Amino acid sequence: MTDLYRVSSTQKTTATLINCDDHSKIKAFFARKMKPICGDVVEIEASKSAYVIKKIQKRFNSFCRADNRGRKQHMAANVDQIMIVMAVEPFPTRDILNRYLVTAEHEDIEPILIFNKSDIDSKVFISIINQYEQLGYNVFKTSKDEVASINDIKPLLKDKTTVIVGQSGVGKSSITRVMMPSVVLKTGKLSDKTGKGAHTTSVTQMYYDEPLNANIIDSPGVWEYGLWIMTPHEIAGGFREFQDYLGQCKFSNCTHIHEPQCAIMQAVKDNKIRENRYHSFLRIVDSMKYWA
Numbered sequence: 001m002t003d004l005y006r007v008s009s010t011q012k013t014t015a016t017l018i019n020c021d022d023h024s025k026i027k028a029f030f031a032r033k034m035k036p037i038c039g040d041v042v043e044i045e046a047s048k049s050a051y052v053i054k055k056i057q058k059r060f061n062s063f064c065r066a067d068n069r070g071r072k073q074h075m076a077a078n079v080d081q082i083m084i085v086m087a088v089e090p091f092p093t094r095d096i097l098n099r100y101l102v103t104a105e106h107e108d109i110e111p112i113l114i115f116n117k118s119d120i121d122s123k124v125f126i127s128i129i130n131q132y133e134q135l136g137y138n139v140f141k142t143s144k145d146e147v148a149s150i151n152d153i154k155p156l157l158k159d160k161t162t163v164i165v166g167q168s169g170v171g172k173s174s175i176t177r178v179m180m181p182s183v184v185l186k187t188g189k190l191s192d193k194t195g196k197g198a199h200t201t202s203v204t205q206m207y208y209d210e211p212l213n214a215n216i217i218d219s220p221g222v223w224e225y226g227l228w229i230m231t232p233h234e235i236a237g238g239f240r241e242f243q244d245y246l247g248q249c250k251f252s253n254c255t256h257i258h259e260p261q262c263a264i265m266q267a268v269k270d271n272k273i274r275e276n277r278y279h280s281f282l283r284i285v286d287s288m289k290y291w292a
């Protein structure tokens, strides 16, 4: 039996690997065409004085985003959960949460929603928190100096691999520091002028935390999160509360935008689907024209 490792980070032709059993770290080379990504489970062999990745095990899912041409770009593999961090400041951009949720539902990654910096304003997120709780999501309201508010999340991370995402400056590093003191994410500064965070984190990296026996994956700190080219049907699949109605539209190829007797639009009329989510769906579908 060869030892199994998980990819912690990759450089051009080398990767930092973490042993799946004893969590020791090594560096290994890989062939360029192999394209391992953070979180991959790999088999290695020792050649001369170096380790080489000889096989990447099949991924059970991956966290993805659009590259600059709208193609699906795999960022992290074998992810159990996605921790989506939002904050009072910088305030979430429109639809960003729903875009993350579309990816999560698509890849079968369990979302954990975090609304941070409640010390600045504890009320702005009340209705949105209620709404997403009603949809069945795990939702937390946190503040970095209120340790108990962050410790509530810890049990969910145990034994899991979690990717942490959110706009730059929302508090990903601060929250992680409380949950996993041994893990130091690259911190960023909030630019005073724009309220937008600086682009500080640039390489996806997986960290192992021994007390929780958990992995956390830090995604690049980019200002926006874009979905790759998806059909209206795929986007609708990312909205949990739409699922009961899919397949009930008059037309089997209904895009739920303009067709008569659309079960989704009817559910919106009947207040079974919230209008703000449906409008977000429409905007996300519309945003796909950007890639055309």
Ligand SMILES: Nc1nc2c(ncn2[C@@H]2O[C@H](COP(=O)(O)OP(=O)(O)OP(=O)(O)O)[C@@H](O)[C@H]2O)c(=O)[nH]1
Pocket (backbone or CB within 6 Å): 116, 117, 118, 119, 120, 142, 143, 144, 145, 166, 167, 168, 169, 170, 171, 172, 173, 174, 175, 185, 186, 187, 188, 189, 190, 197, 198, 199, 200, 201, 221
């Ligand atoms: N008032 C307040 N400030 C916070 C809170 N959490 C984080 N901050 C501050 O917000 C700034 C950004 O926090 P980080 O933890 O570096 O944010 P990040 O999401 O890791 O940022 P990037 O590394 O750029 O992706 C820092 O100045 C933190 O001290 C909070 O709960 N309340």
Ligand SMILES: [Zn+2]
Pocket (backbone or CB within 6 Å): 249, 254, 255, 256, 257, 259, 261, 262, 263, 264, 265
């Ligand atoms: Zn429809």
